[in-house]
């Protein structure tokens with residue numbers, strides 16, 4: 001499975017996400033998980049990150065750490081996701097090496113310029129979201145279209161994406177959607193994950209997914 005396919009549904013979790021929920025969404029087909037924990041002490045984050053990495057790898061999913069290159073490396077993650085105020089992707093690459101998967105956030109073409117060296121980009125917030133109070137104004141799917149024209153790697157949309165809102169993101173050119181509340185706030189997270197995956201796959205089929213070479217660092221599965 002290549003990187004684009006694994007990013008079809010990319011879930012962000014925190015330290016308070018129950019282990020059983022992680023297990024269930026992975027079994028439902030979530031292909032990538034990002035550990036996004038901003039408050040717990042680092043030693044505790046490291047223990048949690050290692051446990052989630054194990055869960056992901058058993059399920060054949062990718063494991064990313066948000067913000068912190070040091071934590072990502074210590075936890076044996078597949079990659080790190082860096083925002084505009086984090087280490088530049090090129091610097092993370094220099095420190096971690098060629099096998100690391102590096103993701104970057106951008107909302108505009110100017111921000112994309114700062115993402116040089118990233119393997120994939122997350123574009124957002126696309127819609128209003130309560131999950132990130134400092135997210136800024138929604139940029140909508142037009143931003144996905146613009147960034148997909150300028151960046152040849154995988155692009156995921158993020159921010160306020162729930163049922164029925166994933167298909168427009170794929171039609172705009174993204175390979176997947178990155179979510180928190182659509183899955184974690186759902187009464188049955190595994191069912192919500194399956195439904196989102198179904199919507200993404202249907203939209204990719206309708207779009208006529210462009211042939212993409214397997215990503216050299218996404219591993220085989």
Ligand SMILES: Cc1ncc(COP(=O)(O)OP(=O)(O)O)c(N)n1
Nearest residue numbers: 066081082083084105122123158178
């Ligand atoms: C896949 C993905 N895309 C965007 C983000 C947002 O990153 P950032 O802007 O650094 O904000 P925080 O998540 O750190 O609050 C992301 N985490 N993942």
Ligand SMILES: Cc1ncsc1CCOP(=O)(O)O
Nearest residue numbers: 125129131159160179180181
């Ligand atoms: C981390 C992040 N970055 C941009 S929007 C967002 C929050 C996404 O959460 P939700 O899917 O609940 O809107």
Ligand SMILES: [Mg+2]
Nearest residue numbers: 067082083086
């Ligand atoms: Mg960040």
